[in-house]
Amino acid sequence: MAPTELTYRQAIALALAEEMRRDPRVLLMGEDIGASGGPLKTTEGLHAEFGPERVRDTPISENAFVGAALGLAIMGYRPVVEIMFADFLGVCYDQIVNSIAKHRFMSGGRMDAPLVIRAIGGGGLRFGAQHSQTAETWFMPVPGLKIVSASSPNEVYGMLKAAIRDPDPVLLIEHKGLLGVKGPVYVGQDNLLPLKGTNLLRGGDHATVVASLGMVPRALEAAGILAGEGIGLDVFDLRAIRPMDTSDIVESVKRTNRLLTVEEVSLVGGWGAEVCARVTAGAFEYLDAPPQRLGLPEHPLPYSPALEDAAIPDAAAIVRAVRELLA
Amino acid sequence: MSTKTSKRQNDTDLDGEGQLGLFRQMLRVREFEEQVQRSYLEGLVYGTTHLCQGQEAVPVGVLSTLGDGDTLTYTYRGHGVCVARGMPMRVAFGEIFGRVEGASHGLGGSMHITDPKLGLIGSFGIVGGGLPCAVGAALAARLDGKGRVSVTFFGDGSTNIGSFHESLNMAAVWKLPLVFVCENNLYGEFSRIDHTTPVEDIAVRAASYAMPGVIVDGNDVLAVRRAALAAVDRARAGGGPTLIEAKTYRHRGHSRTDPAKYRAEAEVAEWLRKDPIAQFRETLVGAGIADAAALDALHEAAREEARSEAAIAAAGAFPDPAAFVDQTFANA
Numbered sequence: 001m002a003p004t005e006l007t008y009r010q011a012i013a014l015a016l017a018e019e020m021r022r023d024p025r026v027l028l029m030g031e032d033i034g035a036s037g038g039p040l041k042t043t044e045g046l047h048a049e050f051g052p053e054r055v056r057d058t059p060i061s062e063n064a065f066v067g068a069a070l071g072l073a074i075m076g077y078r079p080v081v082e083i084m085f086a087d088f089l090g091v092c093y094d095q096i097v098n099s100i101a102k103h104r105f106m107s108g109g110r111m112d113a114p115l116v117i118r119a120i121g122g123g124g125l126r127f128g129a130q131h132s133q134t135a136e137t138w139f140m141p142v143p144g145l146k147i148v149s150a151s152s153p154n155e156v157y158g159m160l161k162a163a164i165r166d167p168d169p170v171l172l173i174e175h176k177g178l179l180g181v182k183g184p185v186y187v188g189q190d191n192l193l194p195l196k197g198t199n200l201l202r203g204g205d206h207a208t209v210v211a212s213l214g215m216v217p218r219a220l221e222a223a224g225i226l227a228g229e230g231i232g233l234d235v236f237d238l239r240a241i242r243p244m245d246t247s248d249i250v251e252s253v254k255r256t257n258r259l260l261t262v263e264e265v266s267l268v269g270g271w272g273a274e275v276c277a278r279v280t281a282g283a284f285e286y287l288d289a290p291p292q293r294l295g296l297p298e299h300p301l302p303y304s305p306a307l308e309d310a311a312i313p314d315a316a317a318i319v320r321a322v323r324e325l326l327a
Numbered sequence: 328m329s330t331k332t333s334k335r336q337n338d339t340d341l342d343g344e345g346q347l348g349l350f351r352q353m354l355r356v357r358e359f360e361e362q363v364q365r366s367y368l369e370g371l372v373y374g375t376t377h378l379c380q381g382q383e384a385v386p387v388g389v390l391s392t393l394g395d396g397d398t399l400t401y402t403y404r405g406h407g408v409c410v411a412r413g414m415p416m417r418v419a420f421g422e423i424f425g426r427v428e429g430a431s432h433g434l435g436g437s438m439h440i441t442d443p444k445l446g447l448i449g450s451f452g453i454v455g456g457g458l459p460c461a462v463g464a465a466l467a468a469r470l471d472g473k474g475r476v477s478v479t480f481f482g483d484g485s486t487n488i489g490s491f492h493e494s495l496n497m498a499a500v501w502k503l504p505l506v507f508v509c510e511n512n513l514y515g516e517f518s519r520i521d522h523t524t525p526v527e528d529i530a531v532r533a534a535s536y537a538m539p540g541v542i543v544d545g546n547d548v549l550a551v552r553r554a555a556l557a558a559v560d561r562a563r564a565g566g567g568p569t570l571i572e573a574k575t576y577r578h579r580g581h582s583r584t585d586p587a588k589y590r591a592e593a594e595v596a597e598w599l600r601k602d603p604i605a606q607f608r609e610t611l612v613g614a615g616i617a618d619a620a621a622l623d624a625l626h627e628a629a630r631e632e633a634r635s636e637a638a639i640a641a642a643g644a645f646p647d648p649a650a651f652v653d654q655t656f657a658n659a
Contacts, residue, residue, distance in 0.1 A: 027470075053470065058497065059493070059496055059497055059500060061493035061496065061497055063459060063489055063490050063493050064458075064459045064462055064490060064493035064494050064496070064497045065459075065497065066459070067456070067458070067459020067460050067462070067463065067490065067494075068459050068460070068462040068463035068466060068497065069463060070449075070459070070460045070463055071400075071448070071449075071459070071460040071461060071462060071463020071464035071465070071466070071467065071477070072463040072464070072466060072467050073463070074443065074448050074449070074460070074463070074464065075398070075448075075463070075464050075467035075468070075471075076467065077467055077470070079463070094453060094456065094490075095456070095459060095490075098452075098453050098456060099449075099451065099453070099456055099459075099460065103449065104654055104655065104656070104657065105434055105653075105654045105655045106431060106434055106435040106439040106441075107431055107434075107435065107439075107441050107443070107654075108429075108430065108431030108432040108433075108434045108435065108654055109432075109434075109652070109654035109657075110431070110441070110442070110443055111441070111443050111448065112657045114657075143655055144655050144656075146656075166658060167656075167657035167658050168656045168657055168658060243659075
């Protein structure tokens with residue numbers, strides 16, 4: 001089957017539409033996702049097709065509508081809630097970590113919570129410190145959620161569809177810098193991508209680079225630059241940080257002997273530290289250099305384009321880091 | 328101190344049998360909690376536990392108006408809801424004692440006793456945490472179109488947290504079949520309500536959300552039932568949510584380690600005089616529905632049920648760590 005060229009944004013709306021047609025229990029809630037098609041246009045056309053009961057505008061009440069998703073899920077629905085800016089996950093943190101993540105466990109397994117929280121995050125668009133975070137690592141220490149990040153149109157399409165069909169709560173992080181990016185999408189009922197694991201996007205023998213979300217295209221760009229110098233990279237997309245599966249990364253490092261992680265979060269408490277710990281434990285004797293991490297500085301993201309661009313790792317920064325790793 | 332409670336009325340839609348049924352449920356809740364207290368002293372209860380003696384009329388009165396398909400969310404002071412809803416006592420005790428026979432096989436504990444088959448869909452340990460979930464259950468009820476209602480119990484302390492206001496607002500703007508039941512026992516943990524809350528009556532907060540706010544004597548089970556009937560009927564008929572404020576009092580402290588010394592003796596004495604079970608007993612005898620001996624027998628039966636059910640639970644097994652089944656995910 002030939003893929004369809006879609007933007008990341010179109011892939012989200014298409015995945016939602018297909019799942020809503022397939023299963024009448026699927027319904028959407030979020031701020032201004034209805035007739036307006038969503039503040040970031042990720043629900044365009046859905047209100048017209050499915051109506052206001054299934055594509056539901058909510059008050060600006062993340063705590064209440066995210067918590068309401070739990071009640072709907074317990075009662076047999078498949079709610080998908082949109083967090084317009086991932087930063088707003090802070091508003092409903094309690095409902096996510098204390099209620100949603102623990103409800104099935106505390107019930108002794110008698111109640112499932114099949115719900116999806118879509119959060120649109122990411123920097124680079126001059127939105128300032130409160131509208132640019134990816135926020136996935138805020139939830140990383142809490143068992144009970146599946147946490148996935150989508151780096152391409154096909155990824156967001158396949159993971160969103162899988163998340164909606166999954167019996168457990170899934171936090172899907174999308175990147176607003178990717179919304180307009182076009183790519184091939186394997187449209188169809190069977191394109192369900194696993195909510196775990198990694199994708200090896202490019203092969204090379206000199207170093208292993210692990211990126212996620214908006215850092216994936218930048219890592220691939222860096223790999224292209226370095227290929228011109230005869231340096232080959234294994235580039236992994238870390239699609240899921242919960243559950244985190246680093247087995248392919250460990251095997252890669254056994255061959256490349258070097259590891260760099262690239263994340264759009266601060267390094268303290270970031271997922272790169274977890275990947276480095278696992279690789280160090282799993283491939284210690286293979287490492288020719290200490291694992292290195294790239295991420296955001298230890299301050300909030302600044303507004304000014306000059307400062308924001310300097311704060312977020314780009315292809316040039318990744319190239320530099322790989323060269324240092326190989327030096 | 329005054330509470331704006333209406334004069335006790337005897338008019339009720341229930342016949343004598345029905346009223347005795349309410350009395351029996353109140354006794355069962357009371358004796359369940361008394362037994363938890365005794366079991367704690369015997370070392371069978373771990374961590375903490377929050378008892379509801381003195382507040383029995385609220386869950387019993389409200390639950391008497393509900394049907395099988397209706398759903399409930401409630402709080403860490405929620406044993407009364409579970410017992411009055413029909414959870415076998417041994418299953419609730421089993422959970423509190425951390426046994427494998429407990430409602431959640433020991434994974435939940437005193438604060439998290441649930442059973443979706445009984446509509447007991449969520450027992451929340453975070454103040455205000457259960458209101459958004461009840462909004463979702465109410466939306467599900469409306470979408471299902473089968474006339475179900477969602478009920479959520481919470482304390483006066485919850486009404487100062489954001490989820491209370493967000494949930495009332497959302498339920499009102501969507502006209503959901505939801506009954507908000509505030510058990511105003513005058514204390515949020517150790518703080519008296521006038522120390523934390525600028526209004527004496529929680530019910531006035533309903534006005535901000537354009538829904539009825541009803542004050543009821545929470546120690547008068549028939550009054551609670553009347554208020555709940557009106558709210559539940561309204562919800563089932565598509566009229567939207569209601570906030571019921573039941574004025575009541577917890578006889579004991581916030582949790583098992585709290586002797587509640589912060590309460591004035593006169594206040595405690597006054598509320599003990601207004602004990603919901605003693606008052607209802609007087610009503611039943613006065614109305615000639617039962618004599619004192621018959622009511623004593625009901626009380627003894629409830630005490631015996633609690634004792635024997637606790638003994639059965641205490642004879643149960645602790646979960647075996649070697650056989651632990653992680654229930655975090657349905658599809659790990």
